[in-house]
Amino acid sequence: MNNNNITMIQAKDVYFYYKALTEDSENVEAINGVNLQVKKGEFLVLLGRNGSGKSTLCRLFNALLKPKMGTVVVNGFDTLNEDNTWLIRKDVGMVFQNPDNQIVGNVVEEDVAFGPENLGVPPAEIRKRVDQSLKTVGMSEYAELAPHRLSGGQKQKVAIAGILAMEPECIILDEATSMLDPWGRKEVLDVLLELNKKEGITVIHVTHHMEEACLADRVAVVDDGRIIKEGSPAEIFSDVEGIKGMGLDVPQVTEVFYKLNQKGYRFPTDILTVEDALKVIKEQLAVKRIGN
Amino acid sequence: MAIEINNLSHIYNKETVMEKTAVHDITLTIQDGEKVGIIGHTGSGKSTLVQHLNGLLKPHSGSVTVNGIDTKSKEIKELRKIVGMVFQYPEHQLFEETVYKDIAFGLKKQYEFTQEEMDVRIRAAALAMSISDELMEKSPFELSGGQKRRVAIAGVLVTDPRILVLDEPTAGLDPRGRDELFQSLEEINRTKNTTIIIVSHSMEEVAGFANRILVMNKGTVAMDTTPDKAFEDVDLLESMGLSAPQVTYMARAISGVIKDFPTRIHTVEAMVKELMKVVKHP
Numbered sequence: 001m002n003n004n005n006i007t008m009i010q011a012k013d014v015y016f017y018y019k020a021l022t023e024d025s026e027n028v029e030a031i032n033g034v035n036l037q038v039k040k041g042e043f044l045v046l047l048g049r050n051g052s053g054k055s056t057l058c059r060l061f062n063a064l065l066k067p068k069m070g071t072v073v074v075n076g077f078d079t080l081n082e083d084n085t086w087l088i089r090k091d092v093g094m095v096f097q098n099p100d101n102q103i104v105g106n107v108v109e110e111d112v113a114f115g116p117e118n119l120g121v122p123p124a125e126i127r128k129r130v131d132q133s134l135k136t137v138g139m140s141e142y143a144e145l146a147p148h149r150l151s152g153g154q155k156q157k158v159a160i161a162g163i164l165a166m167e168p169e170c171i172i173l174d175e176a177t178s179m180l181d182p183w184g185r186k187e188v189l190d191v192l193l194e195l196n197k198k199e200g201i202t203v204i205h206v207t208h209h210m211e212e213a214c215l216a217d218r219v220a221v222v223d224d225g226r227i228i229k230e231g232s233p234a235e236i237f238s239d240v241e242g243i244k245g246m247g248l249d250v251p252q253v254t255e256v257f258y259k260l261n262q263k264g265y266r267f268p269t270d271i272l273t274v275e276d277a278l279k280v281i282k283e284q285l286a287v288k289r290i291g292n
Numbered sequence: 293m294a295i296e297i298n299n300l301s302h303i304y305n306k307e308t309v310m311e312k313t314a315v316h317d318i319t320l321t322i323q324d325g326e327k328v329g330i331i332g333h334t335g336s337g338k339s340t341l342v343q344h345l346n347g348l349l350k351p352h353s354g355s356v357t358v359n360g361i362d363t364k365s366k367e368i369k370e371l372r373k374i375v376g377m378v379f380q381y382p383e384h385q386l387f388e389e390t391v392y393k394d395i396a397f398g399l400k401k402q403y404e405f406t407q408e409e410m411d412v413r414i415r416a417a418a419l420a421m422s423i424s425d426e427l428m429e430k431s432p433f434e435l436s437g438g439q440k441r442r443v444a445i446a447g448v449l450v451t452d453p454r455i456l457v458l459d460e461p462t463a464g465l466d467p468r469g470r471d472e473l474f475q476s477l478e479e480i481n482r483t484k485n486t487t488i489i490i491v492s493h494s495m496e497e498v499a500g501f502a503n504r505i506l507v508m509n510k511g512t513v514a515m516d517t518t519p520d521k522a523f524e525d526v527d528l529l530e531s532m533g534l535s536a537p538q539v540t541y542m543a544r545a546i547s548g549v550i551k552d553f554p555t556r557i558h559t560v561e562a563m564v565k566e567l568m569k570v571v572k573h574p
Contacts, residue, residue, distance in 0.1 A: 021431065025431075025434070028434070049466045050438045050464075050465065051437060051438075151334045178464045179380075179464070181533060182333070182493065182494070182534060183333055183533045184334060208464070208466050208467065211538060247466055247467060247469070249467035252538040252539045252542075252560050252563075253538055253542055255560045256539060256542070256560055256564055259560065259561075260567060260568070260571075263564075263568065263573075264573060265571070265573065274541045274542045275545075277545070277546075278542075278546065278548075278549070281550075281571070284571050284572070
């Protein structure tokens with residue numbers, strides 16, 4: 001059976017540990033049996049505490065790390081096979097947390113060209129891809145600037161453009177918004193949603209911002225190297241106690257209705273956004289008027 | 293004893309084509325024991341401002357005086373004993389073999405303490421940051437992100453600064469790690485009256501902790517206010533690249549359908565209280 005046309009990443013019984021630093025310390029278990037299918041075109045958010053294994057998982061998804069047991073298959077290519085590494089890295093690009101650590105060019109467009117140059121793409125094609133990628137992330141007018149003159153959000157958009165220039169099918173963002181101010185975060189999220197919805201690029205986004213998680217098609221919660229919950233944002237955040245018990249948080253709006261329900265109200269548990277909230281309040285008011 | 297900033301201006305790359313005024317004509321006073329949030333978007337001048345507090349940067353015009361010491365004076369060592377500075381991602385600066393030795397580093401290099409005196413201070417700093425005894429002999433590199441962050445802050449606290457400045461202390465921390473850090477800082481402020489200054493681009497996060505909010509925009513202090521009042525004008529905040537908590541936006545939306553619903557709400561608790569007044573109990 002071949003389901004490669006719908007599966008972007010398939011992780012089966014994956015285990016991973018980091019080797020001990022010294023002889024008298026022990027190996028550090030990071031991933032303890034993960035099964036996860038990421039579908040093509042999906043927007044998946046990974047949530048979890050610091051040290052839960054989210055970053056390790058991301059690195060297993062583009063062959064920066066190889067499973068110690070189990071398999072990770074990316075677009076039909078097994079990451080354990082060395083011959084597949086470059087194919088996988090072309091398909092799955094990664095944006096890291098600190099924008100300053102991932103910019104290599106002295107000029108924005110040089111930085112974006114770095115990826116396709118290394119893939120051996122012909123110069124004329126590189127020119128085309130760089131222009132297109134910068135246009136997609138809305139950074140065309142900064143093409144000839146020095147990257148250090150950009151804001152954090154702009155730098156992350158350049159990093160995303162650098163990946164787009166390699167024409168990937170999937171982008172992984174490992175806490176790529178955590179150093180950004182509210183505008184910077186919005187800029188990056190807008191670009192991601194656009195790429196996902198319009199170009200069908202698969203997005204895997206690791207974040208501690210619950211409002212960002214609400215934008216996903218699906219949320220997977222990672223704890224202690226395992227995926228302990230999967231579902232739509234509404235399914236995940238409706239379990240307020242469970243999420244808080246894990247040291248995570250829910251959107252403020254969700255928490256408001258959770259607290260009201262604790263006081264005897266009977267509001268739905270899947271209210272995530274201001275729009276959702278306004279809708280149920282309006283319904284309540286309508287009922288109240290009829291009741292009176 | 294306090295921080296006094298008078299007409300402070302600082303210009304990067306002065307007298308070159310790249311010249312850029314980072315902070316301009318700032319005058320303000322911060323008293324002992326205040327909990328101050330300095331909020332602003334990237335490039336608003338907030339990091340430039342706080343780097344003047346321990347003399348890392350010197351004013352191009354105006355002056356900065358901390359507990360009577362002018363930061364342009366030669367008493368820089370004394371100044372840095374008073375002002376403890378925690379930079380962004382301080383855990384990147386961890387380097388020692390054990391947590392204990394890493395926290396101790398600041399003491400060893402600066403002061404003439406006996407072994408016992410050092411031990412007392414190291415354990416007090418660890419306790420203040422909720423670092424358990426069993427962690428003390430571990431390598432800092434074996435710890436989780438939140439633990440590393442606390443060890444790095446303990447390494448600054450160990451010199452017992454009267455003023456603690458933290459630049460984006462919660463970036464990258466998970467929600468629990470963030471809450472625990474704020475609790476620790478609250479405790480330090482309460483028990484030792486340490487002035488705490490937090491630099492952040494999240495008003496929402498800092499509003500629960502600080503008792504004074506300074507909003508920086510284009511190198512000047514655009515607002516000097518209390519957390520309650522800071523969210524009064526959401527449009528103004530947004531024009532400065534900041535945002536309000538989700539419940540504040542919710543309050544604004546509800547005020548469109550319920551007359552006189554208060555729009556200044558910025559905590560979940562306040563929103564619950566207000567909704568209970570207007571929504572019929574089942």
